[in-house]
Amino acid sequence: MFERAYYSYQARLRRALSNPFPYDFYFKQGSILETRFNMEEQKRERRAFGPTFGKEDDFDKERAAANRAAAQQLAEQEGESEEMMPRVHPSDEARDYKSLDRKGKRNLYLLLKDANDAWRFPQGSVEKGELLHQAAQRDMYAECGEHMDAWIVSRNPIGHYKPPMTLSPKGSPFPEQVTFFFKAHIMQGQCRPADNVKDFAWLTKQEIESYVDKHYWDGIKDILSDH
Amino acid sequence: MDPKKDAIRQALYPANMRNRPTPTGTWRPDVGRAIQHAIPSVQAHNTIERAWLLHRRHIRKRREAELARKFDCMKKAMDELANIDGHLYYEANRPENPRARSVVEQQMTKGLKASEAKTLDARIRGLFPRELRMPTDTPSKTGWNYHYKPFTRPI
Numbered sequence: 490m491f492e493r494a495y496y497s498y499q500a501r502l503r504r505a506l507s508n509p510f511p512y513d514f515y516f517k518q519g520s521i522l523e524t525r526f527n528m529e530e531q532k533r534e535r536r537a538f539g540p541t542f543g544k545e546d547d548f549d550k551e552r553a554a555a556n557r558a559a560a561q562q563l564a565e566q567e568g569e570s571e572e573m574m575p576r577v578h579p580s581d582e583a584r585d586y587k588s589l590d591r592k593g594k595r596n597l598y599l600l601l602k603d604a605n606d607a608w609r610f611p612q613g614s615v616e617k618g619e620l621l622h623q624a625a626q627r628d629m630y631a632e633c634g635e636h637m638d639a640w641i642v643s644r645n646p647i648g649h650y651k652p653p654m655t656l657s658p659k660g661s662p663f664p665e666q667v668t669f670f671f672k673a674h675i676m677q678g679q680c681r682p683a684d685n686v687k688d689f690a691w692l693t694k695q696e697i698e699s700y701v702d703k704h705y706w707d708g709i710k711d712i713l714s715d716h
Numbered sequence: 717m718d719p720k721k722d723a724i725r726q727a728l729y730p731a732n733m734r735n736r737p738t739p740t741g742t743w744r745p746d747v748g749r750a751i752q753h754a755i756p757s758v759q760a761h762n763t764i765e766r767a768w769l770l771h772r773r774h775i776r777k778r779r780e781a782e783l784a785r786k787f788d789c790m791k792k793a794m795d796e797l798a799n800i801d802g803h804l805y806y807e808a809n810r811p812e813n814p815r816a817r818s819v820v821e822q823q824m825t826k827g828l829k830a831s832e833a834k835t836l837d838a839r840i841r842g843l844f845p846r847e848l849r850m851p852t853d854t855p856s857k858t859g860w861n862y863h864y865k866p867f868t869r870p871i
Binding site: 491501505514578588667677678 | 839864
């Protein structure tokens with residue numbers, strides 16, 4: 490909001506200080522394009538500085554009416570311009586967390602709901618003789634299905650998470666587990682979760698906080714993007 | 717006489733007479749009045765400038781802080797990996813030759829058709845894929861492509 494106000498302020502300043510536009514060089518004298526340009530330019534002047542600027546000539550009403558008709562004719566000849574898609578998608582209003590069109594500006598992360606009703610990122614184990622990023626790809630396709638065009642960015646993990654220590658029934662601690670996270674981009678397709686996964690959702694960083702355990706969130710919050 | 721040539725000549729070589737505003741080298745005729753309408757006051761203009769620079773500074777600091785946090789996470793993860801398993805750590809840091817087909821890929825290409833082998837080769841490890849979409853001002857007309865035929869490439 491502040492940015493828009495600042496940009497329009499700067500545009501006004503530039504308009505006030507810059508040379509007059511050489512319309513006689515760019516437009517043929519007396520053409521419809523020139524009349525349309527002049528009309529639009531007067532409108533822009535009035536919008537920038539106020540109603541005292543860019544006044545239409547009062548004395549020739551017929552000519553003003555003829556200009557408007559000419560501009561209308563030009564618009565009809567050129568046909569309709571391309572319509573831009575709105576920035577709010579129907580899945581935004583419907584709060585469809587499985588949709589990949591939601592929140593176009595933001596980054597969405599995939600969360601899975603496992604058998605214990607805990608939300609977490611897709612994870613799995615490393616097999617013998619396998620490297621970490623290969624294991625990451627295999628586990629991702631195992632849990633999320635193969636119908637995703639995913640690209641793992643690099644061989645290096647971007648972060649790690651250690652779950653809190655739990656004790657076995659005898660009282661001795663379980664061996665420590667650590668999960669390494671790899672960054673991947675999805676370019677096409679959708680997640681089709683495997684049978685051991687109950688549900689999935691594509692969420693922004695702020696939404697993930699409300700879904701995930703406190704300890705898990707403290708571990709992963711610095712890995713994710715704010716925007 | 718061709719008015720086009722005259723227009724070009726006037727644009728390239730403006731007249732020396734400065735009795736009316738010309739396209740090059742002068743202000744618009746009502747420049748004083750226009751500036752009065754554009755700027756509230758000198759102090760207000762300075763305040764606006766400083767507010768803008770402060771705003772940009774906030775955004776920059778936030779971005780830099782986020783990057784520092786992410787880098788720190790990555791560093792901690794790599795240190796942890798080094799402590800756990802030296803071989804995996806070495807392999808994670810090793811740069812690989814993007815031009816060569818790996819052993820697994822070579823075995824895969826024996827069973828594939830020529831077009832499928834091309835699709836396999838199209839995505840090169842270490843380079844951004846072609847399908848990665850650049851951020852745009854407004855969303856695309858077609859939206860997200862939910863129908864994708866799987867083609868798994870070995871990594």
